[in-house]
Amino acid sequence: xxxxxxxxxxxxxxxxxxxxxxxxxxxxxxxxxxxxxxxxxxxxxxxxxxxxxxxxxxxxxxxxxxxxxxxxxxxxxxxxxxxxxxxxxxxxxxxxxxxxxxxxxxxxxxxxxxxxxxxxxxxxxxxxxxxxxxxxxxxxxxxxxxxxxxxxxxxxxxxxxxxxxxxxxxxxxxxxxxxxxxxxxxxxxxxxxxxxxxxxxxxxxxxxxxxxxxxxxxxxxxxxxxxxxxxxxxxxxxxxxxxxxxxxxxxxxxxxxxxxxxxxxxxxxxxxxxxxxxxxxxxxxxxxxxxxxxxxxxxxxxxxxxxxxxxxxxxxxxxxxxxxxxxxxxxxxxxxxxxxxxxxxxxxxxxxxxxxxxxxxxxxxxxxxxxxxxxxxxxxxxxxxxxxxxxxxxxxxxxxxxxxxxxxxxxxxxxxxxxxxxxxxxxxx
Amino acid sequence: xxxxxxxxxxxxxxxxxxxxxxxxxxxxxxxxxxxxxxxxxxxxxxxxxxxxxxxxxxxxxxxxxxxxxxxxxxxxxxxxxxxxxxxxxxxxxxxxxxxxxxxxxxxxxxxxxxxxxxxxxxxxxxxxxxxxxxxxxxxxxxxxxxxxxxxxxxxxxxxxxxxxxxxxxxxxxxxxxxxxxxxxxxxxxxxxxxxxxxxxxxxxxxxxxxxxxxxxxxxxxxxxxxxxxxxxxxxxxxxxxxxxxxxxxxxxxxxxxxxxxxxxxxxxxxxxxxxxxxxxxxxxxxxxxxxxxxxxxxxxxxxxxxxxxxxxxxxxxxxxxxxxxxxxxxxxxxxxxxxxxxxxxxxxxxxxxxxxxxxxxxxxxxxxxxxxxxxxxxxxxxxxxxxxxxxxxxxxxxxxxxxxxxxxxxxxxxxxxxxxxxxxxxxxx
Numbered sequence: 001x002x003x004x005x006x007x008x009x010x011x012x013x014x015x016x017x018x019x020x021x022x023x024x025x026x027x028x029x030x031x032x033x034x035x036x037x038x039x040x041x042x043x044x045x046x047x048x049x050x051x052x053x054x055x056x057x058x059x060x061x062x063x064x065x066x067x068x069x070x071x072x073x074x075x076x077x078x079x080x081x082x083x084x085x086x087x088x089x090x091x092x093x094x095x096x097x098x099x100x101x102x103x104x105x106x107x108x109x110x111x112x113x114x115x116x117x118x119x120x121x122x123x124x125x126x127x128x129x130x131x132x133x134x135x136x137x138x139x140x141x142x143x144x145x146x147x148x149x150x151x152x153x154x155x156x157x158x159x160x161x162x163x164x165x166x167x168x169x170x171x172x173x174x175x176x177x178x179x180x181x182x183x184x185x186x187x188x189x190x191x192x193x194x195x196x197x198x199x200x201x202x203x204x205x206x207x208x209x210x211x212x213x214x215x216x217x218x219x220x221x222x223x224x225x226x227x228x229x230x231x232x233x234x235x236x237x238x239x240x241x242x243x244x245x246x247x248x249x250x251x252x253x254x255x256x257x258x259x260x261x262x263x264x265x266x267x268x269x270x271x272x273x274x275x276x277x278x279x280x281x282x283x284x285x286x287x288x289x290x291x292x293x294x295x296x297x298x299x300x301x302x303x304x305x306x307x308x309x310x311x312x313x314x315x316x317x318x319x320x321x322x323x324x325x326x327x328x329x330x331x332x333x334x335x336x337x338x339x340x341x342x343x344x345x346x347x348x349x350x351x352x353x354x355x356x357x358x359x360x361x362x363x364x365x366x367x368x369x370x371x372x373x374x375x376x377x378x379x380x381x382x383x384x385x386x387x388x389x390x391x392x393x394x395x396x397x398x399x400x401x402x403x404x405x406x407x408x409x410x411x412x413x414x415x416x417x418x419x420x421x422x423x424x425x426x427x428x429x
Numbered sequence: 430x431x432x433x434x435x436x437x438x439x440x441x442x443x444x445x446x447x448x449x450x451x452x453x454x455x456x457x458x459x460x461x462x463x464x465x466x467x468x469x470x471x472x473x474x475x476x477x478x479x480x481x482x483x484x485x486x487x488x489x490x491x492x493x494x495x496x497x498x499x500x501x502x503x504x505x506x507x508x509x510x511x512x513x514x515x516x517x518x519x520x521x522x523x524x525x526x527x528x529x530x531x532x533x534x535x536x537x538x539x540x541x542x543x544x545x546x547x548x549x550x551x552x553x554x555x556x557x558x559x560x561x562x563x564x565x566x567x568x569x570x571x572x573x574x575x576x577x578x579x580x581x582x583x584x585x586x587x588x589x590x591x592x593x594x595x596x597x598x599x600x601x602x603x604x605x606x607x608x609x610x611x612x613x614x615x616x617x618x619x620x621x622x623x624x625x626x627x628x629x630x631x632x633x634x635x636x637x638x639x640x641x642x643x644x645x646x647x648x649x650x651x652x653x654x655x656x657x658x659x660x661x662x663x664x665x666x667x668x669x670x671x672x673x674x675x676x677x678x679x680x681x682x683x684x685x686x687x688x689x690x691x692x693x694x695x696x697x698x699x700x701x702x703x704x705x706x707x708x709x710x711x712x713x714x715x716x717x718x719x720x721x722x723x724x725x726x727x728x729x730x731x732x733x734x735x736x737x738x739x740x741x742x743x744x745x746x747x748x749x750x751x752x753x754x755x756x757x758x759x760x761x762x763x764x765x766x767x768x769x770x771x772x773x774x775x776x777x778x779x780x781x782x783x784x785x786x787x788x789x790x791x792x793x794x795x796x797x798x799x800x801x802x803x804x805x806x807x808x809x810x811x812x813x814x815x816x817x818x819x820x821x822x823x824x825x826x827x828x829x830x831x832x833x834x835x836x837x838x839x840x841x842x843x844x845x846x847x848x849x850x851x852x853x854x855x856x857x858x
Contacts, residue, residue: 011605015479040472044604047476050444175473176440 003031007041014048019058029065033164042168043175050180059182059224060231066190067232069164073111073196077144080109080151081287084197085279086188088221089121091209091348092246096124096154097260098268098276098298099283101306104151105297106280108287111147113157113195117357117365120209120348122253125156126356130254130323130367134316142313150309162190181217185224192229199235199286201279202226206424207244209344215240215424226428235286237428241275242420245377246344248272252356252370252391254322264304269376271422273298278423325368325391329398331405336382337413339375346408347371347388350401354392366393378417432460436470443477448487458494462593471597472604479609488611488653489660495619496661498593502540502625506573509538509580510716513626514708515617517650518550520638520777521675525553525583526689527697527705527727528712530735533580534726535709537716540576542586542624546786546794549638549777551682554585555785559683559752559796563745571742579738591619610646614653621658628664628715630708631655635853636673638773644669644853655857664715666857670704671849674806675776677701681785681799681820683751693733698805700851702727707852754797754820758827760834762810766842771806775837776817779830783821795822807846 005027013020020028028045031037054062075082083103087093100110114136117123125136136156138146146153159166165187172178192200204222205212212218222238229236248269250259262268263276273295280294297303308318351357355366372389375381387409390401434456442449449457457474460466483491504511512532516522529539543565546552554565565585567575575582588595594616601607621629633651634641641647651667658665677698679688691697692705702724709723726732737747780786784795801818804810816838819830 008603008605011476015476015605038603039467039469040600040604043469043472044476044606047440047444047473048480051477051480171469174437174467175470176437176444177473 046177087203094256102303202238205243210243475606516632523685531732631667634672639672
């Protein structure tokens with residue numbers, strides 16, 4: 001078969017800091033998906049993109065081509081306005097769990113296609129799978145029906161969405177090209193746009209526990225994604241939010257489900273509630289729903305009702321006892337003072353080592369493993385006071401988790417702590 | 430087997446513009462040769478090197494690692510001082526043919542491991558293979574014996590020299606990373622240093638028919654290679670030489686052998702003689718031989734004697750009739766004026782299309798195909814005067830060769846031509 005372009009000339013264009021013309025973008029993504037453009041050629045192109053960047057309309061076309069490599073969900077059968085959320089990933093980030101039913105309770109449909117965790121950040125599906133009976137796979141027909149009847153679905157994305165992205169993501173992982181902002185943005189946005197929601201809210205995390213370590217990087221990523229969504233006709237806004245400290249008081253699958261249920265019952269940690277409500281307001285605005293108060297829907301049980309229906313619709317028992325770890329280890333303070341730092345990355349790695357996360361895609365996660373935070377930055381502690389409770393199925397895991405926590409928090413005698421805002425900025429309108 | 434490093438961290442180091450530490454350089458070349466570092470990983474690293482460069486000692490270590498991936502020739506059995514030449518490739522560049530026997534005639538040993546041509550530049554082995562009976566393959570024992578007895582061997586490099594380079598070169602070819610100066614320099618120098626000669630002269634071509642189009646690029650490449658040779662203990666100098674115009678009056682395998690024999694007989698085009706003598710002086714100086722005049726050894730037949738012995742030692746008949754093309758086509762001038770430009774690249778592509786070169790490694794070349802230049806820049810011509818004679822085995826090839834020549838030369842009525850120097854500069858001492 002005769003190909004209209006060749007990979008070397010496409011790579012050379014980007015290598016020499018020029019814009020790749022639209023037909024070559026369409027071709028290179030399609031030919032890569034078909035296996036005509038080889039892995040080593042896409043690796044060289046990805047490195048050239050990382051180092052030389054992409055123009056706005058060039059990246060838009062690239063993202064469109066990624067979407068075009070697969071199917072696009074048809075949500076025309078959904079009778080409510082659709083709105084979706086994506087988080088770039090953090091430690092203790094269980095927000096999707098209370099957020100999707102909350103927004104559904106206020107009249108929107110939330111088609112939330114989610115992933116599993118890798119490394120130190122958890123995955124929404126891993127968390128929900130700690131609920132006995134709950135299943136992540138939902139057929140297309142059930143998906144639409146559940147959106148109409150209940151208003152929220154949290155489920156696994158099918159293999160048909162942006163297959164080019166799945167191939168490219170695996171390649172980037174082994175070629176040190178994960179960190180290219182245009183490629184991160186197009187990877188996220190190609191899947192989110194293909195999911196067909198008419199509005200989208202991005203939670204772009206900044207800090208030690210996030211993928212973006214600096215506010216400048218996070219802002220660039222957020223602006224890039226908002227521009228891509230807008231160009232594709234999806235109403236898109238982003239919140240930049242803090243991820244120097246874990247969200248809430250739990251990290252780990254079943255532990256985070258329990259905390260989410262507390263939020264849905266009108267309680268829960270202040271930071272989780274604050275971010276859930278803030279994201280709900282943005283999602284509802286994107287769906288054209290105003291004049292409602294998400295905090296009310298948490299307080300009066302409407303969000304909880306949707307949660308229970310949503311869990312039940314996917315085979316789960318909302319009243320089932322969640323798994324509990326066989327082994328616990330309490331970390332206590334060696335000094336008296338103020339907790340001035342609790343590093344999200346250290347806590348994330350520790351929870352991962354306890355069994356809550358996976359190192360490779362094939363790994364199993366433990367439903368019960370994780371960490372309870374008994375204190376948060378700003379709290380005063382005395383010598384011997386419990387700080388953290390580690391949970392694991394196997395006590396052999398405590399040592400390496402404790403190593404990860406070393407240097408991960410500071411307790412300063414007579415210290416003071418100035419809280420930084422959880423929600424740093426909003427990008428897009 | 431446990432690997433001491435991982436490819437992603439090595440790629441990341443170069444991606445982030447840092448120097449790759451020596452142990453990681455050694456490992457990545459070795460692991461790539463063993464197939465542990467994947468093609469896509471080396472592709473990403475090559476693009477990062479192309480865009481971010483390498484420090485001098487970093488590239489030296491990289492080159493050492495490439496040499497270490499294979500064997501190193503042992504020339505300790507050679508009783509004469511050894512000296513070698515490498516040209517970066519041009520059009521009509523047959524200089525190795527008269528040069529090696531000339532330098533041998535003056536007391537040095539010339540172990541000249543050569544390659545075949547690809548694209549618009551010819552290969553020394555292709556040229557010599559137009560001599561009936563001549564063979565490019567020489568055993569190690571015969572190689573040393575011929576160097577001692579005759580003083581010059583021009584033969585094919587074995588597969589054992591720098592195998593990492595062969596693998597990397599093939600990868601660079603498909604990933605638009607051929608043009609990285611550090612990778613070009615280490616590719617050439619790893620093979621040349623592994624060949625074990627104690628001195629080396631580089632002919633770095635500049636111009637339309639060369640790989641380096643600008644003097645600045647060529648100078649950078651020459652300086653990089655001289656530094657690598659010097660760091661490895663090989664006395665190395667480079668001449669920057671013009672390649673805007675083809676060298677001599679012939680382009681093509683048997684045609685260039687004929688012209689080389691003219692030079693060895695004391696005649697031949699002035700530019701070929703000038704460059705042969707200039708390179709001979711540098712090679713002899715590198716071998717510690719001074720007070721000899723290469724022009725004398727061309728004039729009095731000493732170089733020719735070595736040539737005849739050298740061809741005979743490798744099975745060739747120096748008196749055999751060389752192949753002649755079945756078909757000829759004469760290009761005549763359409764105007765009267767001065768030839769002010771004769772583009773080396775256009776002539777090289779035309780000769781390639783006539784059958785003198787190959788598009789892929791597997792292709793056969795024609796011994797007889799090529800081009801005779803009847804005029805050179807500065808010559809006055811009249812309407813209807815023959816300018817070029819094209820030679821091919823198959824007349825169907827003339828059309829595409831003529832297309833390549835279109836716009837490849839200028840004849841200006843009343844024009845003047847200011848010759849530029851053939852030898853632009855010398856790098857190294």
